Amino acid sequence: MFYTLTEEPVSTTIEYHIIYSHEDAGTPAPLLLSKWGRLTDIEWTYRVVLDAEGVVQEAVYQGPHHVTSRFRGLYGLGGLPMLQAATDNGMVTDIPDSSYRFLLAPVMRWEPHREPRERIMDAFPFTYPMMAWEALRHERPEVPANPATTALADPRCYLYVQTSKMTGRPEQNQGTSIDIRVKLKDDDRWYSSSFGDLRLDGFRAAYDGPYPQFSTTVKLYDGIALNRIERIEAVLLPVGAGAITVKGLKAFFLGPDYLPERPLIVEGEWKLSRRRPSAPLWQALQPV
Known part of the structure; x- marks a missing residue:
């Protein structure tokens, strides 16, 4: 998981993205390489707007069919939003029904105006063999x-x-x-x-x-x-x-x-x- 950070005089917006090893639906694998330069699936997952005191003003997530939805779910582990994978291509829901819990720490800030998202993969190169193993398992x-x-x-x-x-x-x-x-x-x-x-x-x-x-x-x-x-x-x-x-x-x-x-x-x-x-x-x- 990585994030973007947008700071305004009275608010801060943090958007979290997750890299998945591959996707089981959506763009065919050969065209993933052409359009995105990778076989991993990278999706923005959760976006939160904080006021000057750090209080949440707005929270949304990327739901099925890429629809931006207001987060109305539960918080746990010290105030973290609880989301669950809901589709074959990295969309999530705020109504989890699984007993599994995974806590991903954001490893890097991404600056879209300076670098492509794949620079996070470059910084953590194990993601490339992971990408290849997963794709060759499917294809x-x-x-x-x-x-x-x-x-x-x-x-x-x-x-x-x-x-x-x-x-x-x-x-x-x-x-x-x-x-x-x-x-x-x-x-x-x-x-x-x-x-x-x-x-x-x-x-x-x-x-x-x-x-x-x-x-x-x-x-x-x-x-x-x-x-x-x-x-x-x-x-x-x-x-x-x-x-x-x-x-x-x-x-x-x-x-x-x-x-x-x-x-x-x-x-x-x-x-x-x-x-x-x-x-x-x-x-x-x-x-x-």
């Missing part, structure tokens, strides 16, 4: 990995990417998407994080949510490594803001033990627009 991976299909491959076959899509106006973040494309050495093809802006039954493979910082993956091959990559670029996709800034790049593969390997980190800033929709985020050094 039969494609062998060998074929980047031309959306089928789930072994999680070690994907390039994990963290970057941003900053519109300058937060209300424009929703619906704005970029594609991350990768070119390998000695290979003329480009490999797309969104499978060419795939749309499937109303679902968009590219991330088009409200957060400016986000994660995605690019499906590649078995036994892939960073030294095989020649170029990484970002492309502004149709719909949404007509001009954005892409700031920063972090890219890595999972090693044999499913733990993140040493990442490629680029501290850059690139402008994308309808007139110039693409920009190289990283280019391998060419031999002299």
Whole structure:
């Protein structure tokens, strides 16, 4: 569990999020990797507003069907809200009927304007093998990995990417998407994080949510490594803001033990627009 903190002159809002190993319903596993850059399920669970004296003014939770509901449940263990998993995809209820009790301490503050949620996974890297074990228990991976299909491959076959899509106006973040494309050495093809802006039954493979910082993956091959990559670029996709800034790049593969390997980190800033929709985020050094 982690949290966000918003401080105002007369109030403080704390929102708690939980990382689940996987989800048993909702987005298909291969598209989780494309849209969210992970197979874990991360959900905001409980949000509380405190006044200047620390007294609760409002408390809500994320109920079934992603409905924000007022918390009317019981408190225990010194005033903590009692919630229970209610769906196959991480929603909760304030009417628990189980005798089990789990107390998760919030391990880290997340700052959405500075980093994607997956930085919490990076800080606690055991979450990556946990993610892989759970997914492979549920799914039969494609062998060998074929980047031309959306089928789930072994999680070690994907390039994990963290970057941003900053519109300058937060209300424009929703619906704005970029594609991350990768070119390998000695290979003329480009490999797309969104499978060419795939749309499937109303679902968009590219991330088009409200957060400016986000994660995605690019499906590649078995036994892939960073030294095989020649170029990484970002492309502004149709719909949404007509001009954005892409700031920063972090890219890595999972090693044999499913733990993140040493990442490629680029501290850059690139402008994308309808007139110039693409920009190289990283280019391998060419031999002299």
